[in-house]
Amino acid sequence: MDEQKRLAQANNFLQILPHCKKLGMKIITAADGKLTLELPYNPEISGMDPEGYIHGGILTTMMDTVCGFSITAALPQTEFCPTLDLRIDHMRRANNKGSIYAWAECYKITRSVCFTRGYAYQDDPNDPIVHCVATFMRSGKTWGAGGFVKIGSKEAIL
Template sequence: MSIEQRARNFLSVLRHCQVLGMTVEQADESGLVIKLPYSELIVGNPVTGVVHGGAITTLMDSCCGISTVCYLDDFEICPTLDLRIDYMHPAEPGAPIFGFAECYRVTPTIIFTRGVAYQHSREEPLAHVVGTFMRMGKGTLESGQVRPAAGGAA
């Protein structure tokens, strides 16, 4: 199975990502790009239409977490240990937001990720993110289910 298909499978089992309409735009050895379309569901200020910061946090936590499939040989359960987001400026109302994430270090127990949220160009980020994820072992994605390896926790 290709890296992109593994990323799509991972995203497809995350209900909050489905509700928000997120899609995998790119997934390969260089990292992952996920698109969050603009909708009323993510508006934080109904007067201005500005996107709520929580929607960007959801996008970037999901993007960093799913980026692990770009670097690991097999799917592993990797919950978020820590996520730091530095917001640079608000998102433009009406336009989709993209999240890019890459793993920059993989150890036997921790995966370190970094990325940006942007609309028009990665060089003009809305936010910078760094995240760490705990490796809990191999699991499988079958029939929309995430199953931990034997003895692992979900």
């Protein structure tokens, strides 16, 4: 699939997830199994910090989202894969000046589990804010009109 089509598909999917929409997240690059997510700065999501630095929970939310979407970009068909576990290491705080970018790749898919890793940065990808690893379970199901349905079935909408 070419990058533009994958990007449009990933952003359409992202917009139906209420929390991602509320935060104004946007996918800006989408290659096979690799994605970059952008989150604009918003003082409403800062932590207990007089300077308005973004809360760590938002970085976890970004990493969970981008790692999950990297699976969608790696599999031939969209599959519902809930998060099994996630670990995030904070190198430093995000500043209060601009967007945060989160990059992730799905580096291994087995019959039951997807393994992903990623990082988030602001100005320089070589100076990350956080590193993250996350694993996801494969369900064999996809999104249908009335609920989750078997991949490849007529009711599938993704």
